[in-house]
Amino acid sequence: MNDKIVWDISITAPSQYQAISNGVLLETTEVDKNRKWQFNMDIPMSSYLVAMVVGNYEVEKKMSASQKQMELYYYPEDLQKAEPTYRHTIKMFDFLEQEIGIEYPWKVYKQIPVKDFLYSGMENTTATIYSDQFVVDDIAFNDGNYVTVNAHEMAHQWFGNLVTETSGKHHWLQEGFATYYSMLAEQEIYGEDHYYMTLFENAESLIAQTKAGRGTALLDPKASSLTFYQHGAWALHALRDEIGDVDFKLSVRTYLKQYAGRNVTTDDFLKIVSNTSGKDMSEFKNRWLTNTQFPSAEALQLLRKSNFMEQYFQLAARSISSFDESFNSYKETLRSPVNELLVEEMISQLILHKKTIESLNFIKKPLQPEMLRLDKP
Template sequence: MNLYNKLIPAFLLILSTSITTTAQNLQADVQHYDISLTLSDSTDKISAVTGITVRFKEDARELCLDLVGRSGRDTGMAVSMVTEGKKPVAFRQQRESVRLQIRAKKGETHTYRIAYSGIPANGLIISTNMYGKRTFFTDNWPNRAHYWLPSIDHPSDKAAVDYTIIAPDHYNVVANGLKTEETNLPGRLKRTRYQEKVVLPTKVFAVGVADFAIDHPGDVKGIPVYTYVYPQNKARGFQDYAKAVEVLDFFIGKLGPYAYKKLANVQSKTMFGGMENAGAIFYEEESVGARTIEPLIAHEIAHQWFGDAVTETGWEHVWLSEGFATYMTHVYMEHKYGADTLAAGMKADRRKIIAFNKRRHTPVVDTSRQGGYMQLLNANSYEKGGWVLHMLRRQVGDSLFWKGIRSYFAAYNGRNANTDNFRQAMEQASGQELTAFFQQWLHTPGVPVLAVRKGNDPHTMVVEQLQETLFSFPLEYKADNNPEIQRILIKDRVTMLSIPGAELIHIDPRTNLLIEDRFE
């Protein structure tokens, strides 16, 4: 997702970080969700039946699913019945879960149907849009799907999903996958079905129900690209979101095959600037007409490869999603507007990282859980993660970098990956040992802070690392009397540079290094 255009409301931060879910479920692996939702204009209460097909990795007497129950504020989901086939299944509903009493053997696959209803407190946002029109939009990241959906609400559990949405017939419905049915029903209702056969984590499940104007600006290698915007934004929205055709074409060529059967770009009520739901990206309402619409679209489409098709094993590895999308956006802008645009973007990101590091001293791969998962959406996960990829690209060279990126995607497409998996893929592609590189840039807090001053000898400069933990990196510099770029390995606390006849030097002239420099 993209945070550049939208601040997350504080109350939503508090709400979403105060909950706990079943982290990874070590006993069960969901294979498929069959979600039936009935929505109404007269109430915010939803009625739902979700079928969950589970393969058991161990013998089990209980299946714990994440689901937020009823609260004193009259929100939450109340389960009325659970069945397997025609047989009722005993269950216990708790504040944030429903526990099914079952008998399952290792290797068996079972399908349970859970009937429930209630007003979602989060996750499925029932509201009005900027024009006062009623809308329904899922907004699940990081673990908010279980406010409306019984699930294993963790990125490590990926499953296929079918949707059946019954809603008033004036609405259009968009969701993951391909539309397989749209049927008018009695009572001015309409049933819409979508089917997504590619496995997804719940964080990128998507359902959008609103009065939309719909466009089809083109196909990319057989993939239809659609636009869904509010009718009031039709002219500008169709023009802005059509940029997705060019962006999708670029990333397919750069990264590998697109994993899904369609790409819908949807104006929505997401709390983020954009939310990378698989094949159905939700953008904030104000995105239409925004100056940043092109990089925003590039960011969210890049996520279709990184975050959606290849999903991090846990939230601490979210840089594999956000850092990748951040850097791939810069790569797209470099492709379209030139190397100076890339350099300007990296410099802006470097300033954000340095400012963040002064407020919070944590590594990119952050297992501390301080403040919950939402706090991981910060300059470490986005900008510093992107900078790590930029420095890795410069270290191994363009050809081997892109070979490694494509190999990593091919190996983990449809699966989960962690930071070590990515490192190993890049080592295999480049033939370089990258453990030290990954350790200092991803697992070590902070960035190198360099003090640069004249040495005692008039033909020298002194470079001193001021931060507590020493880093090792190649430093490029250019003296004012020599057009050639010089390169030296910095690994000690103090390093002397020889600059015969020069008065000034320019550190990192090609914007290839994540440092804070302080000239004296």
């Protein structure tokens, strides 16, 4: 992890296959019945990020706004699935470059599905590998898709690959950051309410972990995945609220510039935040990084800054009331413009009350048919 070197990989394989590895493909040469692929990298990287894939693949090549080449690999039989699988890829890539404020450091970014993969995805530098269970057609896309994993592994290219933790104690610098920036990328696509809903759902899981006595501190190398990923993202949300957008973005930019191609600790990051914002970070560290409990009161305060969350909490509180008591609240929820997330919560309460959407027949017009899908318990 701490030995970063420049890798130039070559692969020799039967020529009917496609070989893929980190970096730019310099050349291919025929060697008897085989072919040799020669790849070039020019920034040092850790050995756990090396990737080699050989198989039957087609590739779709696209360009980002910054003229980085995107190589989107798919199995030859999956041509129809390529578009839904890679939907939003360029938009998220362009967004991350803008949001992070540091150009993607390499010339090419490849994504390759593989069979029987142990994880959802692995963010190998310039060559993310992901489980082919995320390869979906247009219809299956609605039930589950690659968007979140796509954004997460993409964000790792900066957080994990360009700068790398010195040890497991600082694992949130990779997983917390990748989770946070993938949430921002999804916000760009699905909107702010979706972002807050994700924060809220993650907080519920973290509170449950604390209540079950299994809470772990973010700086504990043996912390749970829930802590590293979701608590880590929460810590960054809280930090941004505390120091403001401008200082937050400047801190992240400075951090990536200063430690590009190197290893980092949490204190390296906090020192930059402190210098940038002029604020002492020890209270933040105690509350969010070394605390084994999830700070639920602070999290609730932060959620309440969203008008949508306020509306959501008011509606959610109705779940212990009777249908008649909640009737006006439901009526309010259906007032145009309708918020799909609020309607989903309302419908789940109707199911609890053993009522159907027809029992709210005073106003059905703003509802789109797809919003009624929860109406069938």
